Amino acid sequence: MKLRSGNKSDEKHSKGSQTNGSIQNNVKRKQMSKVEETKQSPLQQWMIFFLKSLWLLFLFTYVTIPVTVKLYPWIMMRGAFLNNVRWPPFVDLTSPETFGLDATINTYVKTNDDVTVGVWHMLPPKLRKEGIIEEQYFSDSLSDGTPIILYLHGNGGTRGGWHRVQLYKVLQSMYHVITLDYRGYGDSTGVPTEEGVVYDAVFLYKSIKRRSKDSPVFIWGHSLGSGVASKVAKVLCEDECPVGVVLESPFNNLRSAAANHPLTRPFFLLPRSIFNYVFLDAIEYCGVYFDSGTNLQSVNSPLLILHARDDKIVPFHLGEKLYQAALKNRVDTSSVTFREFDGEHNYGHKHIHKAPQLPSIIQNFVAKCTKK
Numbered sequence: 001m002k003l004r005s006g007n008k009s010d011e012k013h014s015k016g017s018q019t020n021g022s023i024q025n026n027v028k029r030k031q032m033s034k035v036e037e038t039k040q041s042p043l044q045q046w047m048i049f050f051l052k053s054l055w056l057l058f059l060f061t062y063v064t065i066p067v068t069v070k071l072y073p074w075i076m077m078r079g080a081f082l083n084n085v086r087w088p089p090f091v092d093l094t095s096p097e098t099f100g101l102d103a104t105i106n107t108y109v110k111t112n113d114d115v116t117v118g119v120w121h122m123l124p125p126k127l128r129k130e131g132i133i134e135e136q137y138f139s140d141s142l143s144d145g146t147p148i149i150l151y152l153h154g155n156g157g158t159r160g161g162w163h164r165v166q167l168y169k170v171l172q173s174m175y176h177v178i179t180l181d182y183r184g185y186g187d188s189t190g191v192p193t194e195e196g197v198v199y200d201a202v203f204l205y206k207s208i209k210r211r212s213k214d215s216p217v218f219i220w221g222h223s224l225g226s227g228v229a230s231k232v233a234k235v236l237c238e239d240e241c242p243v244g245v246v247l248e249s250p251f252n253n254l255r256s257a258a259a260n261h262p263l264t265r266p267f268f269l270l271p272r273s274i275f276n277y278v279f280l281d282a283i284e285y286c287g288v289y290f291d292s293g294t295n296l297q298s299v300n301s302p303l304l305i306l307h308a309r310d311d312k313i314v315p316f317h318l319g320e321k322l323y324q325a326a327l328k329n330r331v332d333t334s335s336v337t338f339r340e341f342d343g344e345h346n347y348g349h350k351h352i353h354k355a356p357q358l359p360s361i362i363q364n365f366v367a368k369c370t371k372k
Contacts, residue, residue, distance in 0.1 A: 001046065002204065003190075007063055010121065010300065013347070024302050025055050026178075030209065032290055034075060035338055036201040038144030040288055049088050056325040058133075061083065061266060061267070062173070062267070062270060064268070065267075066267070066274070066278045066279075068252070069278055069279060069282055070277075070278050070282065071314070073280070073281075073283075073285045074284040074286060074288065074309065076258075076279060076283045077193075077282075077283065077286035077288055079263070080155065080254060080258070080283055080288050081184070081187045081197075081224075082154070082156035083153050083156075083182075083184040083192050083314060084123075085156045085169050086156075086157055086158055086160075087157060091158065091160050091350060092134055093106060093158060093159065093181070093187050094106045094117055094187075096120050096160075098120075098124065099160050099165050100165060100169075100267070101122060101165065101168060101169070101172075102128065103122065103127070103128040103129075103133065103172075104120055104121065104122045104123070104172075105120070105121050105133065105135055105138050106118070106119070106120055107119050107120075107121065107135060107138075109180075109203070109204055111199065111200060111203045114192075115183045115188070115189055115190040115196070115200065116188060116189045117155055117180050117181065117182070117183065117188045117200050118159065118180065118181045118186050118188045118202075118203065119176050119177050119178065119179070119180045119204065119371075120159055120177075120178070120180075121176070122161055122168055122171075122172040122176065122177040122178070123138065123141060123175075123176065124146050124172060124173070124175055124176055125172075125173065126146070126150040127144065127146070128334055133323055134272070134277060139211055140211075141174060141176070141213055142208065142215055143213040143214070143215055144215065144333075145214065145215050146175055146176055146215060146344050147174075147175045147176070147215065147216045147217075147218060147219075147366050147369065147370070148175060148176040148177075148178060148208060148215055148216065148217045148218065148247075149176065149177050149178070149214055149218045149219075149220050150170050150178050150179070150201070150204065150205055150217060150219050151164075151167070151168070151171070151177060151178070151219065151221075151222075151225075152178040152179075152180075152201055152218065152219065152220065152221040152222070152225035152226075152228045152232070153181075153219045153223075153224075153225050153289045154222050154224040154225045154226075154249075155223065155224040155245065157185075158181050158185055158186035158187075158235065159179045159185075159186055160186070160322060161180045162351040163351060163353065164179070164222075165219070166350075166354075167222075167350075167353040167354045169353075169358060170353050170358060171220075171362070172213065174359065174362070174363065175214075175366075177229050178204070178208060180200065180202045180204055181197050181241070182196070182201070182203070182228075183197060183200055184196075184199035188200075189239045193287065194231075194286070194287060194288045194289065194290060198228055198231045198232055200221075200233050201228055201229070201232045204365065205219070205232065205242070205312050206234065210364050214360070216243040216244070216366070216370050217241050217242060217243060217310070218243060218244045218245070218366070218369070219232060219243065219244075219245045219246070219322040220244060220247075220248065221231060221245075221247055221248065221250070222248040222249055222250070223249050223250070223251075223313070223314060223349065224254075224290070224326075225229030226248065226250030226251065226292060227250070227251065227253075227290030227292050228290070229245060229246075229247060229264065230245075230250075230290070230292035230295040230296050230299070231292070233245050233295070233296070233299045233301055233332035234295040234298045234299055235298070236297055237299050237300060237301070237316055241299060241300050241301040242301050243301065243302075243369050243370065244302045244303075244363070244366070245301050245302070245303050245304070245305065245367035246303075246304045246305070246306065246365070247292075247304070247305050247306070247322070248306045248307075248352060249306070249308070249311055249313070249314050249319070249349050249350075249352070250292060250305060250307070250308055250314065250318070250319055251290075251292065251294060251314045251318040251322065252289040252293040252318050252321040252322040252325055253290060253291040253293055253294070254283060254288060254289060254290075254291075254335045255280050255283065255287065255289070256318055257314055257318060258283055259275075259280060260275075260314070260315050260318065262312060262313065266280060267279065269323065269328050281348065286351040292322055292327070293321065293322055293325030293326070294325070294327075296322070296325060296326040297325065297326070297328050297329045298329075299326075300330075300335075300370075301335075302335045302336075302337075302363045302365070302368060302369045303326055303335065303336045303337070304337050304339065304361075305319055305322065305323055305326075305336070305337065305338045306341070306344075306352055306358075306361075307319035307320075307337065307339075307341070308340070308341040308343065308347040308349070308351075309339070309340060309342055309343040309348065310339065310346060310347060310348055311343075311347075311348055311349045312321060312349065313348075313349035313351060316340070319338070319340075320338070323338045337365070339361055341355055
């Protein structure tokens with residue numbers, strides 16, 4: 001019995017030794033693995049970090065973002081309007097003089113759907129007066145016969161954006177200039193939609209017309225504002241077309257503009273059908289089209305299109321497509337003029353105001369439109 005008992009004890013001791021040995025081996029392996037990791041050169045470690053980061057970026061760009069946009073299509077509508085993107089972020093729109101504008105008044109217009117829209121009215125040189133100018137004087141001056149330009153800005157920012165102010169100064173040297181922040185922009189109330197911003201512009205245009213009497217009123221739209229201007233002109237032509245329309249850096253429709261925008265180019269590795277389904281269909285799902293090419297086929301007003309060849313935001317070829325679309329249904333094709341600006345001038349998307357020939361181009365167009 002004692003011998004038997006002694007054998008079992010030896011067996012247990014042997015098994016325990018084996019177990020301890022395997023544990024020690026595992027520990028040694030882990031330690032060796034850590035040692036091998038620490039032996040990696042800085043270049044190898046950097047490459048591993050880079051590849052991991054690249055993989056995460058790929059997943060975020062081509063999985064997370066598309067899925068999020070498809071689930072929440074309003075993201076694309078916000079991207080189209082960018083009304084919450086303001087630079088500089090804190091500006092006092094009630095004081096146009098702080099933007100370098102002379103003889104300019106800030107006022108507000110309340111639309112029939114209870115939206116308050118911020119407006120600037122700039123007087124031409126011949127109507128300026130010394131000292132404080134009363135608001136009534138601005139209103140009465142609209143009927144003096146000087147042409148009036150209603151400027152409709154693009155997405156992002158406010159009516160006080162730097163490049164916009166520079167264009168105002170060019171136009172103000174010749175004419176009345178009136179501009180607004182659509183609903184949801186600047187200090188205007190409300191939330192922007194296609195129908196809403198068009199309504200704001202139509203409402204202001206009709207308000208100007210009631211006071212301008214025989215003074216000609218032109219519509220000028222830049223970038224997204226060209227889409228607004230085109231639809232405004234279509235709406236007005238149901239009654240009486242505006243005397244003339246100027247479209248600066250325009251697109252043929254928002255779908256094409258979004259497909260060619262720099263912010264959507266990283267997603268071009270997606271199959272085209274998926275890209276369209278996720279991003280472009282999301283914009284139209286929210287009721288935002290700005291189909292200028294179609295809208296202008298219902299407009300008979302003289303049309304001037306201005307586009308720089310080096311425009312990286314709205315490519316030049318979209319302006320050409322709009323020009324071709326605008327010619328359809330026109331009896332007099334000479335009423336549509338396309339003025340291009342060479343890329344060597346670096347006017348890009350926002351700086352056609354720098355073109356020295358711009359004042360004469362506008363004066364010739366106004367004279368053509370108002371010729372009796």
